[in-house]
Amino acid sequence: MSLHHLSGRRKKFTAALAVVAVLGLSACTSNDDSSDDEGNPNLDGGNSNAEAGSNDEAGDKIVIGFSAPAADHGWMASITDSTERVAEGYDDVELRLVEGTNDVNAQISQVETFINDGVDAIVLLPFDGAAMTPVALQAMEAGIPVVNVDREFDDPNAARVTVLGDNYGMGVSAGEWICNDAGGETDLVIGEIQGIASLPLTQDRSQGFADALGECGLEVANQVEAQFTPESGTDAATNLLRALPEMDYLWNHDDDQGVGVLAAIEEAGRDEFKMIGGAGSKQVMESIKADDSVLKATVIYPSTQGADGLKLARLLAQGKAVDDLVEVEVPREVQLYAPVVTADNVDKYLETAFES
Known part of the structure; x- marks a missing residue:
């Protein structure tokens, strides 16, 4: 197989999912293309900017639990910060944000607490996907949709939606x-x-x-x-x-x-x-x-995956679909693209970069 074919196979697969990402996540916010003061599009979206009839129009008040590893490096800190920032834009979302941990048992306990509290959805970036699979399955069996971010579970049934980098x-x-x-x-x-x-x-x-x-x-x-x-x-x-x-x-x-x-x-x-x-x-x-x-x-490797997961969790909890798609259900998987940044195109990506 040639390098061109290898690239083409990867890009064909990723592009199909990227279309879902672009359509779905633009629908989760308003269709306004404006950026915030830091140049990050859609992070400040939410109910206040929603058009009537859009996915962002205020719905039933819901509670979303969010757990991720400790913010011991810039990418992981950005995952949590961007998720919290997006949640603040929704008057109909209460975000239960727990302390980031690299202790698998502690993270399992966090999810068990979400289940016992009866949250409406869980967004989970597992420290260890395999170790977190059983408790994620418990949440799904309890009727709580789980959005798995970045590190995949061992069992696809442990998540309703998976948001991945490539x-x-x-x-x-x-x-x-x-x-x-x-x-x-x-x-x-x-x-x-x-x-x-x-x-x-x-x-x-x-x-x-x-x-x-x-x-x-x-x-x-x-x-x-x-x-x-x-x-x-x-x-x-x-x-x-x-x-x-x-x-x-x-x-x-x-x-x-x-x-x-x-x-x-x-x-x-x-x-x-x-x-x-x-x-x-x-x-x-x-x-x-x-x-x-x-x-x-x-x-x-996008650091907005948690924020994207929260938007999708909100749609699931409120029984909404992605309104830019014909499909009446939220997709099972969203995969984001992995472009190369060089001196020739760096200005295109610099404004949305995370701080190390």
């Missing part, structure tokens, strides 16, 4: 960028810094990366694990740089841990390679625009 597509996008930039050269040394290696999302990113590189005759020379934090990025990059005294390209899965990765690179005085990041932080995009480091690109 992890495999991130890897493909990063690999394609390297293939295109390499211009046909195959004798190249490529490093990879993962996030948490045990997570399916990380494994999907690595698989997409390997598949795309393989289509142009390249492969990863050395792969190390970080933990999505700056500190872990420093440690991982230090180990990788020692293992690879010469390198041509580096893909770092996450821009938050990339803060530490770049610090280690600067400390080592290395500048012979090009780096592509992942997620799309504001600091990374500004660095790409300034062209002041080895960092030349990043792959977007």
Whole structure:
């Protein structure tokens, strides 16, 4: 299969779901295309901006429970902050926002409390999708619709709707960028810094990366694990740089841990390679625009998934459909796109980037 066909297969699948995302989530807000003062479209939408008859028109008062991991890096903080901000725009939504935790048992207890309290819907970004599957199934069996965000459950029946970034597509996008930039050269040394290696999302990113590189005759020379934090990025990059005294390209899965990765690179005085990041932080995009480091690109992984999940949970709890679709039910899955940001298009994405 050619690189073009690999990309086409991924993009065809993602594009179909992206249409759902664009139609569905624009319908969840008003059809006003205006942005807020920070340039983030629709985050300030809600009942106050709703047109009569639109999905955003005030409905029955509902309670939505939201649980996510601890905001120990910028992307995760943005997940929670954007969800809370969107909820504030709805007079008919009461958001039960619990403290973020990386303790699976604590998160299970949070969901059990939501079930016992009889909330109308739950938006859940699990620290561990497999571990959270049983309690999510309990919620669904209790008649409480669950919107699963980012990290998938083991059982599709544990969620009414799943909102995902395109992890495999991130890897493909990063690999394609390297293939295109390499211009046909195959004798190249490529490093990879993962996030948490045990997570399916990380494994999907690595698989997409390997598949795309393989289509142009390249492969990863050395792969190390970080933990999505700056500190872990420093440690991982230090180990990788020692293992690879010469390198041509580096893909770092996450821009938050990339803060530490770049610090280690600067400390080592290395500048012979090009780096592509992942997620799309504001600091990374500004660095790409300034062209002041080895960092030349990043792959977007939207930090608005929780907010999107809340909008969909509101529709489910109020018995509404997505009014831009003919289908009378909210879709089962929404997957967001993973474009590459470079100096050529950075201004298009900079205003919606999250802070590391």
